[in-house]
Amino acid sequence: MRKKDILNLIKFHAEKNELQFRNEAMKIAEYFDDNGDHQLAEYIMSQFSTANTFIPQSDSFDSKFLKKVEFNFEPLPLPKEIAEDIKGIINAVNHNVGVNKFLFKGSPGTGKTETVKQIARLLDRTLYIVEFSELIDSKMGQTSKNIVSVFREINTMPFLSNIVILFDEIDAIALDRINSNDVREMGRVTSTILKEIENLNSDAVLIATTNLFENFDRALVRRFDTVIDFDRYQKEDLIEIAESILNSLLKTFKNAGRETKLFKKIIGNIDPIPNPGELKNIIKISLAFSDPSNEYDYLKRLLRYTLEKNEEIELKKLHQMGFTLREIEILTGISKSQVSRDLKGE
Template sequence: MKKQNILNLIKYHVERNENAFRNEAVNIAKYFDANGDYQLAEYIMGLIAESNLYVPQASDFESEFLKQIDIRELQPLNLPIEISNDIKGVINAVNHNVGINKFLFEGLPGSGKTEAAKQVARLLDRTLYLVDFEHLIDSKLGQTNKNIASVFTEINRIPCANKVVILFDEIDVIALDRVNRNDVREMGRVTSTILRELDRLTDLNKEIVIIATTNLYANFDKALIRRFDAVINFDRYSKEDLMDVAEHYFTSFVKNFKGISRDTRLFKKILKTASELPYPGELKNIIKTSLAFSDAKVEYDYLRRLYNSLIGNIEETNVEQLHEQGFTVREIEKLKGESKSSVSRKLSKEEEIDE
């Protein structure tokens, strides 16, 4: 037990912060229990129980800047094996309980960083809190700095620290390079405050898990990067990975649409023909809107829309070009909405011209 634990007890008592006082007392009991002094640990817990007052849980915490996120019905993620292994490593690191608890997820928008953070909280069976930057950033000079300090004060007061994950989603909003000429001094001071508070958090509370995400890793403050125990790169999707993700989304969505003929083979061929596929977030939206915007009276209209989004304008693409791209007569018929005989005739005419 450190001197800081005693100081915290006194501080919380003076502030009449009963929740924080009890949480600190529970942490002290855990310390004695871990060091073999079971009787003293039981005595402390007994005193808490005898007070006849409710011992707060992590999910009971209310905050101005922290929003609890519901993670009870998350769908499994289709991440590349390399990223999945790193996420498993994050879970293992936290479970080892050796103070490795701060992680930075970096990558392009839509690469799955935020959803992966939610999955980490779910797999650890922890309550997830999201830092609300909308209320955190203030136009008044110096107020954002004060709000940052208040956020970390609240984080340190959350009951049951070993049952919490804090998510700083798109932390680059407040943590860009302090020496970047395009950055205002106020944001530089904010970043310095985050550095100080993260160091303080490490000293006071090694059980709360911190996950931050960023789309702008190249502009991220280098000193702040060093405060994280591990950086996970989410820009590791091959085209095959993205095709697997797309097929997963398609299978999940298409069953909800009546009157649409499911053609997984042509769906996959369109994906394969595309020169480049977007990352999962955008890919998910493209597939969803292709289905949702399709004409219910035209069974393959969603595939035409998918082609338009990923390859080019189907109306301006003739049957010969589609044939060169590897599509069969039957597939061209579905994409162009023309009869089989019409498609065959146009292809035959083109072959005659070539001869």
């Protein structure tokens, strides 16, 4: 337990801030419990329960800068290399040795934000995202003050060991100095972030994401324990991810038929195959726009993403792309025998 915890307890009591006083007392109780003094921890907790007062849980935390994020339970397939790194993060957090600050870099749509949600779910922690719309302020010096405030809130959150904090697209505050007319102001912002991350409570788990790593401040990068690169998708990875996305969506679009081999062949002909975020939208729109009376209409719509703009679906073209007669029949509605004759020039 740090001197700061005792000082905070005295400060909140003097200010008659009951909620923060209780939160700080709960943190102290957790400290004693984690260090084996369960009797003292229970005694502190009992002082609130016998007084019929509310013991705040992480779900009850209220903040101007932090917003609770709800999980979804859709599958999130990742390439083996990235998946192993994510397992490493979960192991590091469970070891509880102070390795708690992680930076996810990669192109838009590579699954950075969704992966953070999965990490929080697997750790059984509540996820909070920083609201940059509230954090960034046009007034001189106010953004730096807001950054100090949000980190103070994080460091004093009740049950911090049950929480994950997400700085999604941290570029909003880490890179603004490049385009700002007031370089001094953005310098102060950068310095503030560096200092606050350095002093982050060791119970916290902080994950930041960036699409602009090449322009990222090197000093800020060094404040993170590790950087995970999400730009490591091979073609085979994306085809497998597309199949997983389809299987999930088919639970909703029950009129659509399942032709896995044909579906994967269509995806494989997209050049280049988009990142998972865009890929999911393409598959979802193809299903949503499809004719409910034709179970394979979505495959025909999906096929158009493999063609040039306004290019017609020609039998010869499909044959050159490696589709079988049966697959061409599904995609065009023309019988296999007719397709065969047409390809032979009859």
